[in-house]
Amino acid sequence: MDHVLSDLVARDSLPPSLSVVAPACDDASTGAVASPCAKAIRKVSVCGLGKLGACIAATMAARGLEVVGVDIDQEKVRKINDGLPPLDEPLLAETIRDGRSRLRATLDPRETVATDATFFITPSPSSPDGSFSNEFLLQAMQAVARAMKAAGKRNHLFVCSSTTTPGAMDAVLIPMLERELGGICGQDFSVCYNPEFIALGDVVNGLLEPDLVLIGESDPHGGAALEQLYKTYNRNAPLIARMSIVSAELAKISLNSYITMKISFTNQLRLIAARYPRADVHAILDALGTDSRIGRKYLRAGLSYGGPCFPRDNRLLAYTARQVGLEAPLADASDRVNEQTKRNLVETVQEMASPGDTVAVLGVTYKPGTYITEEAAGLFLAQQLQRHGYRVLVHDFAATPANAPGLRGFELILDWEEFRNNPRVKLAVVCCPWPQYRGLATTMNTKVFAPWQR
Ligand SMILES: NC(=O)c1ccc[n+]([C@@H]2O[C@H](COP(=O)([O-])OP(=O)(O)OC[C@H]3O[C@@H](n4cnc5c(N)ncnc54)[C@H](O)[C@@H]3O)[C@@H](O)[C@H]2O)c1
Numbered sequence: 350m351d352h353v354l355s356d357l358v359a360r361d362s363l364p365p366s367l368s369v370v371a372p373a374c375d376d377a378s379t380g381a382v383a384s385p386c387a388k389a390i391r392k393v394s395v396c397g398l399g400k401l402g403a404c405i406a407a408t409m410a411a412r413g414l415e416v417v418g419v420d421i422d423q424e425k426v427r428k429i430n431d432g433l434p435p436l437d438e439p440l441l442a443e444t445i446r447d448g449r450s451r452l453r454a455t456l457d458p459r460e461t462v463a464t465d466a467t468f469f470i471t472p473s474p475s476s477p478d479g480s481f482s483n484e485f486l487l488q489a490m491q492a493v494a495r496a497m498k499a500a501g502k503r504n505h506l507f508v509c510s511s512t513t514t515p516g517a518m519d520a521v522l523i524p525m526l527e528r529e530l531g532g533i534c535g536q537d538f539s540v541c542y543n544p545e546f547i548a549l550g551d552v553v554n555g556l557l558e559p560d561l562v563l564i565g566e567s568d569p570h571g572g573a574a575l576e577q578l579y580k581t582y583n584r585n586a587p588l589i590a591r592m593s594i595v596s597a598e599l600a601k602i603s604l605n606s607y608i609t610m611k612i613s614f615t616n617q618l619r620l621i622a623a624r625y626p627r628a629d630v631h632a633i634l635d636a637l638g639t640d641s642r643i644g645r646k647y648l649r650a651g652l653s654y655g656g657p658c659f660p661r662d663n664r665l666l667a668y669t670a671r672q673v674g675l676e677a678p679l680a681d682a683s684d685r686v687n688e689q690t691k692r693n694l695v696e697t698v699q700e701m702a703s704p705g706d707t708v709a710v711l712g713v714t715y716k717p718g719t720y721i722t723e724e725a726a727g728l729f730l731a732q733q734l735q736r737h738g739y740r741v742l743v744h745d746f747a748a749t750p751a752n753a754p755g756l757r758g759f760e761l762i763l764d765w766e767e768f769r770n771n772p773r774v775k776l777a778v779v780c781c782p783w784p785q786y787r788g789l790a791t792t793m794n795t796k797v798f799a800p801w802q803r
Contacts, residue, residue, distance in 0.1 A: 402470035410448025429454035479668030494529035539571025550718025565597025613686035655715035655724035704738035712781025727780030
């Protein structure tokens with residue numbers, strides 16, 4: 350395991366500050382030795398007001414906590430302070446309105462000092478080898494740690510909600526905090542790893558009513574304080590699973606990797622069944638889903654998985670296995686089947702239309718309800734068809750060239766009526782099951798291919 354840790358440390362360490370390790374923490378007001386983070390959390394700071402962080406900040410304020418959001422993006426800070434959503438996400442605007450009197454934002458990480466806990470939800474981009482970079486987390490956590498140190502604040506709770514490479518918290522991020530704060534984790538301050546399992550397009554409800562709250566904790570006081578917070582923050586009563594930090598890091602990506610395995614199993618079955626003219630994949634999946642050991646979720650014949658989490662988390666699990674000298678054949682296979690599913694879509698469309706034909710790609714986001722096109726089947730199809738000499742028209746209900754730069758260079762369908770009656774469109778392919786596309790085949794004058802529909 351040592352080589353894993355040294356690899357993580359070598360790649361992501363920031364230069365240590367000049368601070369020295371301090372003795373055990375004490376309570377500034379009484380002089381008594383205090384347990385870290387033993388107090389109830391009433392005021393929180395949220396570092397990173399992006400797709401997830403803005404929703405965390407807004408929902409916490411709406412649920413009664415005092416919240417200060419911190420970001421390096423001036424525009425996001427301004428919008429939150431104006432009571433506006435910094436990005437498009439259903440229910441975010443209403444939630445910000447609900448908690449407006451308790452929510453504000455700043456560019457200054459020193460404002461975290463007056464809060465009981467800081468949630469970090471900065472980007473953690475994938476590296477080519479599948480690992481996640483610690484760069485943004487290090488910068489954000491270091492700034493907060495320095496502010497705490499300068500103010501003489503002790504017993505702060507640092508909560509990491511960004512996805513990390515398993516082992517990174519113990520090997521890189523906590524040692525950095527100990528250096529900066531001049532203290533010992535679990536004694537002078539607490540750290541929790543607390544990822545969220547949300548789906549873009551339904552983040553607000555996903556945060557407030559999750560199936561599971563996952564807490565990795567450096568010490569029982571930190572975990573207990575966070576558990577207590579969730580007991581009033583959640584609208585439902587989810588399972589609160591507390592464990593070591595590295596267990597939670599592994600659990601986060603394993604959950605998503607398991608779902609990708611289920612999706613790829615479904616797609617593999619769909620490709621096999623397609624070779625049997627009398628096989629009906631929907632009937633097969635309906636039958637399988639009734640078995641309670643399997644369940645119906647994700648047993649729906651469709652297209653490849655995409656988005657910012659599933660593909661990356663699954664590859665991260667494979668990377669994590671390699672780091673300890675193992676293979677992760679199931680994770681690798683999910684990835685391979687996903688690529689095969691994408692190629693199969695392109696080949697199927699190429700059998701239905703020829704280069705030079707006009708093909709409309711409808712739905713280029715990775716799922717309905719979001720503008721994100723990352724690793725989406727529709728965007729992949731549009732790019733491949735364009736590369737092979739087709740004239741490609743693109744339509745989506747949320748993605749635009751402004752919020753999804755991958756769409757630049759494509760002809761957009763802006764007038765739906767004109768499109769429906771355009772005789773030059775040889776084929777329309779529904780790549781994302783936005784409900785508005787339902788029943789399209791009956792109203793179009795052109796051929797519609799909708800892999801999502803029965
Ligand atoms: N988006 C999802 O569906 C989703 C789901 C689960 C987990 N995650 C994880 O959550 C994390 C954040 O994802 P996201 O989609 O919200 O990212 P995002 O890119 O939408 O937002 C990140 C925000 O962090 C800000 N930021 C960067 N450096 C900062 C710093 N030093 N201090 C303060 N703010 C800083 C950015 O300006 C941005 O506003 C990632 O680790 C991601 O893997 C995302």
